[in-house]
Structure formats: structure tokens, C-alpha cells
Amino acid sequence: MSEVKNVRLDRAELLRFITAGSVDDGKSTLIGRLLHDSKSIFEDQLSSIARSSNRRGMQSVDLSLLTDGLQAEREQGITIDVAYRYFATPKRKFIIADTPGHEQYTRNMVTGASTANLAIILIDARKGVLTQSRRHAYLASLVGIPHLVVAINKMDLVGYSREVYERIRNDFASFAQGLRLSNIEYVPMSALNGDMVVERGDKLTWYEGTTLMDLLENIDIEHDVNTDDFRFPVQWVCRPQTEELHDFRGYMGRIESGSIRVGDEVAILPSGLSSRIKEILLYKHSFEDAFSPQSVTLTIEDHLDISRGDMLVKAAGQPQIKKEFAAMLCWLSEQPLDSRRKYIVKHTTRMIKGMVSQIDYRVDVNTLDHETTDSLKINDIARVVMKVQQPIVLDDYAHNRATGSFIVIDETSNNTVAAGMIC
Amino acid sequence: MSHRTFTHLDALESEAIHIMREVAAECTNPALLFSGGKDSIVLLRLAEKAFRPGRFPFPLLHIDTEHNFPEVIEFRNHRAKELGERLIVRSMEDSIKQGRVVLRSENQSRNPFQSITLLDAIAELRLDACIGGARRDEEKARAKERIFSFRDEFGQWDPKNQRPELWSLYNTRTHPGENIRVFPISNWTELDVWEYIEREQLEVPSIYFAHWREVIPRDSGLLPVSHLVQPREGERIEKMMVRFRTVGDMSCTCPVISQAKNVNEIIVETAMTRITERGATRMDDQTSEASMELRKKEGYF
Numbered sequence: 001m002s003e004v005k006n007v008r009l010d011r012a013e014l015l016r017f018i019t020a021g022s023v024d025d026g027k028s029t030l031i032g033r034l035l036h037d038s039k040s041i042f043e044d045q046l047s048s049i050a051r052s053s054n055r056r057g058m059q060s061v062d063l064s065l066l067t068d069g070l071q072a073e074r075e076q077g078i079t080i081d082v083a084y085r086y087f088a089t090p091k092r093k094f095i096i097a098d099t100p101g102h103e104q105y106t107r108n109m110v111t112g113a114s115t116a117n118l119a120i121i122l123i124d125a126r127k128g129v130l131t132q133s134r135r136h137a138y139l140a141s142l143v144g145i146p147h148l149v150v151a152i153n154k155m156d157l158v159g160y161s162r163e164v165y166e167r168i169r170n171d172f173a174s175f176a177q178g179l180r181l182s183n184i185e186y187v188p189m190s191a192l193n194g195d196m197v198v199e200r201g202d203k204l205t206w207y208e209g210t211t212l213m214d215l216l217e218n219i220d221i222e223h224d225v226n227t228d229d230f231r232f233p234v235q236w237v238c239r240p241q242t243e244e245l246h247d248f249r250g251y252m253g254r255i256e257s258g259s260i261r262v263g264d265e266v267a268i269l270p271s272g273l274s275s276r277i278k279e280i281l282l283y284k285h286s287f288e289d290a291f292s293p294q295s296v297t298l299t300i301e302d303h304l305d306i307s308r309g310d311m312l313v314k315a316a317g318q319p320q321i322k323k324e325f326a327a328m329l330c331w332l333s334e335q336p337l338d339s340r341r342k343y344i345v346k347h348t349t350r351m352i353k354g355m356v357s358q359i360d361y362r363v364d365v366n367t368l369d370h371e372t373t374d375s376l377k378i379n380d381i382a383r384v385v386m387k388v389q390q391p392i393v394l395d396d397y398a399h400n401r402a403t404g405s406f407i408v409i410d411e412t413s414n415n416t417v418a419a420g421m422i423c
Numbered sequence: 424m425s426h427r428t429f430t431h432l433d434a435l436e437s438e439a440i441h442i443m444r445e446v447a448a449e450c451t452n453p454a455l456l457f458s459g460g461k462d463s464i465v466l467l468r469l470a471e472k473a474f475r476p477g478r479f480p481f482p483l484l485h486i487d488t489e490h491n492f493p494e495v496i497e498f499r500n501h502r503a504k505e506l507g508e509r510l511i512v513r514s515m516e517d518s519i520k521q522g523r524v525v526l527r528s529e530n531q532s533r534n535p536f537q538s539i540t541l542l543d544a545i546a547e548l549r550l551d552a553c554i555g556g557a558r559r560d561e562e563k564a565r566a567k568e569r570i571f572s573f574r575d576e577f578g579q580w581d582p583k584n585q586r587p588e589l590w591s592l593y594n595t596r597t598h599p600g601e602n603i604r605v606f607p608i609s610n611w612t613e614l615d616v617w618e619y620i621e622r623e624q625l626e627v628p629s630i631y632f633a634h635w636r637e638v639i640p641r642d643s644g645l646l647p648v649s650h651l652v653q654p655r656e657g658e659r660i661e662k663m664m665v666r667f668r669t670v671g672d673m674s675c676t677c678p679v680i681s682q683a684k685n686v687n688e689i690i691v692e693t694a695m696t697r698i699t700e701r702g703a704t705r706m707d708d709q710t711s712e713a714s715m716e717l718r719k720k721e722g723y724f
Contacts, residue, residue, distance in 0.1 A: 014431040081585065083566045084559045086612050093431040095610055107587060114589040235444040238477040245476055252473070254441045283472045294433070295440035295473070308448050332587045346592050349448070407592045414596040416586045 012088065015221055016095045018112040018145070020136040021122030026153045030122065030191035031085060031098060037198035038087050038213070082112045091217045105132075106139065106365060106379040107332045110419055113143040114405070117221045120149045120212070125158045125188070129171040135365045137172070141179040142328060142381065142421070144401060146224040148176075148184045149215055156190040160203045178368075185219075187212050225292050226400050230258035230266075231319070232312040233348035233403075238297060250281065250297040251306055253349070256402035258314070259291035260298070268304060269311045269393045270321050275300040309350035311393045311403075319403060321391045326423050327406075328397075329356070329376070329384045333417035335410065337376040343417070347392050347406040354388035354408070376418075386420065397421035432619055436469065439607035441591060442570060443473040446552050446605050447480040449595040453552035453605075457483040457510070459491075459499035460670045461627055462556030462608060465616055467506065468623050469607060482509040484553070486541045488533035489516050490651060490672040498628040513544040530651045532675040542578040545602055552595070552603045560612045570609045576600040613668070614693050621686045631689070633666045633681045644677035 021027040085096040097112030099105075113119060119140045123133050140148055150172055158164045165188040176184055187196055188207055195201030198213045210218075238250035260266070260277060267274045280287040281297040290296050298312065306312075313319060331337060337356060345354035360383040361370035376382055386406075397404030408418035446453050455470060457463045470479050483503055487496075503510035515533055518524040523543060524536045545553065559566045569585050571593045586594050597603055608616070620627060637648040637660050645665065646652045651674040654660055665678035666689070683689045 012431045013429070014434040081567070081587075083563075084610070085566065086560045086610070088612070088614070093612075093615070111587045111589055115591070235441070236448050236474075236480075238474065240477045248476065250476070252444055254437060283475055291429075293437050294429075295437040295444075344596075346594070349445075351449075401590065405590045405592065407589055407594065409594055409596060414594070414598065416589070416594045419587070419589045 012090065013092050013221065014095070015092050015118065015216065015219075016097065016116050017118040017120060017216070018097045018099065018109070018116040019120045019122065020099070020109055020140070021120075021132075021151075021153075025122040025124050026191045027098075027122050030120075030151065030153065030189075030197065031096060033191045033194055033197045034096075034213070035085065035087050037194060038089055081108045089213070089217055094216065105135070106330065106381065109136065109139045110143055110330045110332075113140060113145055114419070116143075116145050117224055118147040118149065118216070118219060119145045120151050122151050122153050123168060123172070125152050125154045125161075125164055125168065128168050129175065131366050133172065134175060134368075137176055137179060137181065138363075138365055138368060141181050142330075144397060144421075146183060146221070147219050148181055149212065150184060150186045151191075151212060152186065152188045153191055155188045155195065155204065156193055160188075160190075160195075162206045165207070185209070185215055187215065226257035227292070228258055229317040229319070229395070229400065230260050230264075230312070230314040231256040231292075231395075231400065231403050232260070232266075232298065233350075234306060234308055234310045234312065235349050237307060248299070249303070249306075250299055251312065252295075252297045254295045255290060255292040256348070257292045257400055258317075259289060260314070261289040262287075265315050266300065266312045267315060267318065268306055269313060269319070270391050271305075271310070273304050274315070275302040275304060277301075309348075311348065313393075319393050319395045319400075321393055323389075323391045324357070324385060324387050325394065326360075327384055327386050327420040328423055329382050329386075329408075329421075330419045331376040331378055331380045331382075331417065332419060333410065333415055334378050335413070335415075335417065336378075337418070339374070342411070344409040344411055345386070345388055345392075345406050345420075346409060347388075347394065348403060350392060351409075352389050352392070354386055356384050357387040358385040360384065383423070384420075394422050396423055398423070432615065432622060435608070435611055435615060436472070436619070438591070438610065439466075439469045440473040442593070442605065442607040443470055443554065445593050445595065446554060447474070449593075450552035450603070452548070452550050453481040453554060454484040454511070454548065454550050455479070455481050455554040456556070457485055457499065457503070458556075458670070459485070459495040459502070459628060460556070461616055461620065461631065462558065464502070464625055464627055465608060465611075465619055466554065466556050467502065468619075468625055471506070479506075479508050481554070482511050484511045484513070484544060484548075484550075486537050486544065487512050487514045487516075488537060488672050489514055490533050490674055492628070492630055492667075492670055492673055494630050495628045495670045498626075502626070511544075511548070513540055513547075515540045518543060530674055532672050534672045534675060538578070545578065550602055551597050552605055554605045554607060556608055557604075557606045558611050558613075558616075559606075559609050565609075568606070568609070570606055571595060572604045572606065573597070574602050574604060578602070580604075614690065617686060617690045617693055621690060627686075628670060630667045630670060630678075632685065633664050633683050633688075635662055636665050636678060637661070638663050638665060638678065645680070647673060647676070647678060649673050 019027050083098045085098055087094050099108040099112040121136045152165055152168050169186045188204055189196040191197055195203050196211050232253050232255055234251050235253040238252055240248055262277050264277045278301050279299045280290045339356050342353050342355050345352055362373045362380055362382040395403040404422040406420045407416050410417045518540045524539050569588045638645040639654050639658050648660055666681040667678045683692045
């Protein structure tokens with residue numbers, strides 16, 4: 001049963017990506033094409049969109065309807081924030097965060113991008129690099145997405161012209177230089193006809209690079225996380241207090257970066273006390289070592305007072321402990337920032353009171369110019385100074401996504417109103 | 424740095440364990456919804472991984488339609504006992520007796536009314552979080568739902584007004600009377616679930632495996648014959664080799680024709696199957712394009 005072996009994914013990796021672009025760039029068609037050509041569309045879904053295409057008077061099946069969502073959206077012809085899609089090839093399992101391109105774009109893209117390994121930025125070959133492409137690239141760099149693929153789509157509408165592709169590629173590259181974006185790949189394609197998405201097609205013979213699917217399957221994501229600095233925010237302390245486990249204290253959490261080995265010396269922050277790792281456990285297993293992003297249970301040699309919100313780190317490469325820090329803040333709520341108010345800040349496994357004590361500038365996401373302002377409203381991005389009630393254990397976001405990120409919660413409504421990246 | 428491989432199942436497992444521990448730490452009074460179905464069986468193993476050698480920091484809760492397959496109820500009780508964890512059962516029969524659920528006929532599908540019993544149980548037990556086994560690949564309304572899905576004091580889901588969910592910094596805050604549904608396996612597919620069941624050697628109720636059963640072909644599906652489902656005029660009972668892909672209300676959960684007698688064979692079938700799990704097995708999701716969305720808005724899982 002060799003064919004069957006192919007579909008099994010026992011050893012596959014997980015890659016999360018986001019697609020940036022508007023409906024007009026063919027984003028839905030591209031996602032539909034990836035799902036269709038990787039054979040991830042089920043017959044009942046296909047027949048349902050075939051019926052819809054027919055009803056709307058279309059000749060062939062409109063793949064973009066696959067990402068069509070809720071009744072509320074269909075009635076109003078809009079898309080409600082992030083939808084997640086899944087497909088798999090024998091090499092990898094993929095999670096797409098599909099975000100709509102128009103309204104609330106900043107909020108939605110930042111949300112979808114926060115967990116992504118890769119972003120696909122779609123450009124319409126007829127239009128070239130537009131303001132919105134620059135905005136997408138800026139947001140990708142802000143959220144620190146490790147890999148970027150620029151998909152130059154609708155090549156069929158420019159006669160599959162190599163010159164057009166190269167001009168757009170050069171335009172984008174010169175713009176991206178200023179954003180400190182690395183790892184950019186460019187692929188010319190026609191999502192509509194399927195050229196260079198999963199299959200190469202026969203129109204883009206001059207293009208020597210790989211297809212989009214090849215990139216998605218092979219881009220190295222192992223080195224996306226910080227492998228140097230061990231960070232273990234304690235989520236939960238396990239104290240069974242049963243007869244046979246009378247003195248057991250297990251510190252449960254997820255290794256957010258780096259790795260750990262039995263016998264390693266660790267510091268407990270913010271107290272600064274130190275001990276050694278005694279055991280690394282999970283369920284019935286015990287390990288010699290463990291690495292990010294594993295969820296494990298750690299026990300240590302000494303009896304120390306450790307609770308949720310504390311962080312275990314190694315002696316070398318320690319984080320900072322601060323009550324005041326600079327951050328890029330993305331405002332997500334319809335309710336504007338009130339700089340006199342105290343909010344709740346959730347950072348790693350800690351929730352504390354905090355406030356925005358200063359707004360250095362707001363970024364115009366279209367021109368990247370800095371503007372002065374004394375308030376922030378939905379979709380604004382600004383460099384601010386945050387003040388929190390107690391010191392927190394942090395890293396720069398650029399060095400560590402997990403210990404450099406935080407969310408801001410409105411205490412009255414309990415809504416998540418902002419996302420922050422420490423700088 | 425270790426060179427042990429970290430597969431997609433490892434990544435999904437670690438994410439789910441992290442989610443469960445966040446619920447335990449930040450919610451005051453959570454429960455884990457356990458039906459005896461495959462998705463909630465996976466949740467139980469994830470809870471073991473998250474909290475052993477301690478006990479679960481929440482009880483198990485089953486909303487029983489009393490239209491369940493007997494094999495599944497037997498399995499539910501046996502598994503809860505084996506784990507030594509507390510199982511709370513709230514039955515729709517009570518909601519019917521109290522006049523909270525009014526059925527048109529005794530044999531009508533009870534799936535749509537589960538919401539009422541669930542909301543009653545949430546109020547009675549003062550739950551502020553319910554951990555459930557829903558997955559985003561099941562249905563398009565689910566695809567847009569957060570991992571921590573906020574419900575207002577009427578238990579309702581508002582798709583247009585969801586909290587943004589960034590990184591893995593989950594907002595677990597609620598006011599009294601409100602609650603959160605938490606879906607640790609949101610990012611899993613049906614295939615991932617079966618691969619995990621195989622890897623962890625988890626026991627599942629026997630009706631997931633191919634067996635001979637009396638069925639009635641109706642509309643595009645097969646309905647299992649029981650005291651709830653009898654042939655209508657012009658319909659014939661047939662005996663077929665079938666298995667169930669989901670285990671819900673006996674009156675509307677359809678088996679599929681299958682030869683898969685063990686988990687490995689189910690994985691092979693699932694990997695090659697061409698119809699979505701809900702499309703194949705739930706008559707109540709086919710009534711309109713938006714049925715799941717409507718049920719969710721009313722407080723369904």
C-alpha cells in the first residue's frame with residue numbers, strides 16, 4: 001500500500017502562514033488553488049461551491065468561494081476577521097490565517113501574523129507595488145515574521161512577461177531594504193490558472209525558481225525560534241500532596257525558547273534565586289533534555305517559593321527585569337486609548353496593571369512617517385513607553401517573540417484592546 | 424540543542440497542553456466537556472499530560488441527550504472511572520421535564536436542544552469556562568472562532584465582536600454570568616485526531632470501527648435503526664458494514680460504509696476520504712448553509 005504511505009503525516013512539520021492582499025489581488029483564489037491542488041478540498045465542499053458558482057451565473061467553479069464564510073458575511077458581502085484553514089502535504093501540515101484585505105486591515109493582519117512563520121504578500125502584476133503592498137511589508141516586519149514570499153499574481157494578464165516580474169521584484173526589494181526584512185522570496189504566478197502555485201504550468205518557462213508550494217514545503221523553519229536563551233514562564237505549580245508524592249512540586253509550562261538539560265543551573269526570576277534541574281517530566285515519560293516549544297513539567301533540586309508568573313532561565317543570556325519599557329503598540333479596539341487610565345497587561349504568564357505613560361510617535365503605515373499624537377485609535381501603530389505596577393521579566397521582541405510580546409486588556413469591558421512588542 | 428524531531432503532532436499537543444494549563448490557572452471554575460466521542464477522548468489524554476501527577480483541576484461534564492449510543496455511554500463511565508476524575512452528567516430529560524426544552528415529537532433530533540441543557544448546567548455549576556473538543560476544520564463557522572471563545576450572559580457567540588487573539592496570550596477574563604468556551608484542539612484536523620489516538624494508543628468506543636448494522640438509506644445518508652429510527656413507508660432496512668465518524672444523537676448521526684476495523688485502517692480511510700466529517704455524518708448540519716453558525720450563536724458548543 002505505497003500510495004497510502006504517502007498520505008500519512010507521522011513525521012511532518014507544522015508551518016503557519018498568513019496571506020496578505022485584498023480580494024482584488026486574487027487572495028481567495030490563491031488559497032482556493034492551494035487547497036484544491038493539494039487535494040484538500042472535499043467533494044461536498046466542491047459541490048457546494050459549484051452550486052453557488054452556478055447560482056451566481058459563473059461558467060466555471062469559482063475557487064475563491066471556498067473561503068467564503070458566515071451567513072452574516074454573505075449577506076453583507078464582507079469578511080469577518082481571521083479565518084483559519086488547514087491543508088497538508090506528505091512533508092508538512094499547514095495552517096493558513098486568512099485575513100480580509102480591506103477594513104481593519106492592520107488589526108487583522110497583526111493578529112494573524114503573531115503566530116505565523118511566513119507571510120505571502122500578494123501583488124497584482126498589472127498594478128505593481130502599491131501603497132498597500134508597502135503596508136503589508138511593514139506590518140510583516142513589525143510583527144517579525146521570519147519569512148516573506150512575494151507572490152506576483154495575475155501574470156496571465158500581463159502576458160507572462162518576464163520584464164514586468166523583474167520590475168516589480170526590484171521595486172519591492174529596494175523598498176524592503178529599509179525595513180530590515182530578510183529572507184524574501186519572489187514567485188511569479190497565476191493563481192487563476194494554477195501556474196507556479198502547486199504545478200509549474202507551461203507559461204513561465206523563463207522562471208527558474210521554485211513553485212509556491214515548493215517554498216512552503218521546504219523553507220527552513222527550525223531556526224525561526226530563539227534556540228539560545230532558555231525561557232520557561234511557570235504556568236501552573238503541581239503539588240499533588242498525596243502520600244507517595246508528598247513533597248512533589250512540579251513547575252509546569254512551555255519552553256518558549258532555548259533548551260534545558262537535567263543538571264543545568266537555573267535562575268528563578270524575578271527573585272534571582274538559583275537551583276538545578278532535577279527532572280524533566282511529561283505524563284509517564286522523563287527526559288534528559290527538552291527544547292522549545294515543548295510543554296513539560298520541571299522539578300528542581302531545592303525547595304524554593306516559585307509560583308505562576310515566575311520565569312526559569314539559565315545563568316547565561318539572562319533577560320531584563322523592568323517596570324518601564326519602550327514598545328511598539330498596535331491599538332485594536334474601537335474604544336481609543338485613554339492615557340489617564342490603568343489597563344491590565346498580560347505578559348507571558350503574568351497579569352498586572354499598567355499604563356501607557358508616553359506616546360513617542362505614531363507611524364503612518366502608508367508613508368512610514370512619524371507623527372506626534374496624544375491618543376491612539378483602532379489600527380494605530382505607535383512607539384510608546386509602558387509602565388507596569390511590578391517589574392516583569394522581558395526581552396526585546398526582536399530577540400524573543402514570546403518574552404517580548406504583551407496584550408493590553410480593558411478592565412471594564414475585559415476586551416483585548418492592544419498588542420505590544422517590546423523594543 | 425537536541426536533534427530529536429518535533430512533528431506536527433508534537434506541536435499540536437504542546438499547544439493544547441499550554442491552553443489547558445492557562446485555563447486551570449486563570450479561570451475560577453472550569454469544566455471539561457466529555458461526551459465519550461473521539462475528540463473529547465483526545466482532550467482527556469491532553470489533560471493527563473497537562474496535569475499529571477496531579478489531579479485534573481476541573482470536573483468532566485457530559486450533556487446527555489439520552490439519545491446516545493449505549494456503547495458510548497458505557498465507554499464514558501468506564502473512562503472517567505479509570506482516570507479517577509469526577510464526572511458530572513446533566514441530562515436533557517431534566518430540561519424536558521422542567522419545560523425548558525419542548526420537543527415536537529419524542530423521536531426528534533435532540534442536538535439543537537443541547538444548548539439549553541448546557542447553558543442551564545453552566546448557570547447551575549457557576550462555570551466560567553468549558554473546555555470542548557471542537558475543531559476549526561469541522562465547519563466554516565468554527566473556522567472563524569477563537570481558541571478562547573467568549574460568550575455573553577445569554578451564552579451567545581457574536582462572530583462580529585470577537586476578542587483579537589495574539590501570540591499565545593489568551594484573554595480569559597469574564598464578568599459574573601459570562602463564560603468562555605475553550606477549544607484546545609482548534610487547530611487539529613480529523614486526521615490529526617486519529618493519528619494522535621494511534622500514537623497514544625487511546626481506547627475509543629467500538630462503534631467507531633466497522634461493524635454490521637441495520638441501517639435505512641434516507642436522503643443522501645444512512646440512518647442507524649434504533650427505537651428512535653424506524654423505516655418510513657417505502658423504506659427498507661438493510662444490513663451493511665459501517666462505522667461512525669462522529670458519535671452524537673442516534674436519530675441524526677449517520678454511519679459511513681467502511682471496512683476499517685482498527686485505528687490504522689481508519690487513518691488510511693480518513694486520509695483518502697473525500698467528504699468532510701460533518702457533511703457525511705450529521706443530517707442536522709445539512710438543513711441550511713448556515714445551520715452550525717445559527718446553533719453556535721444560540722449557545723451550542
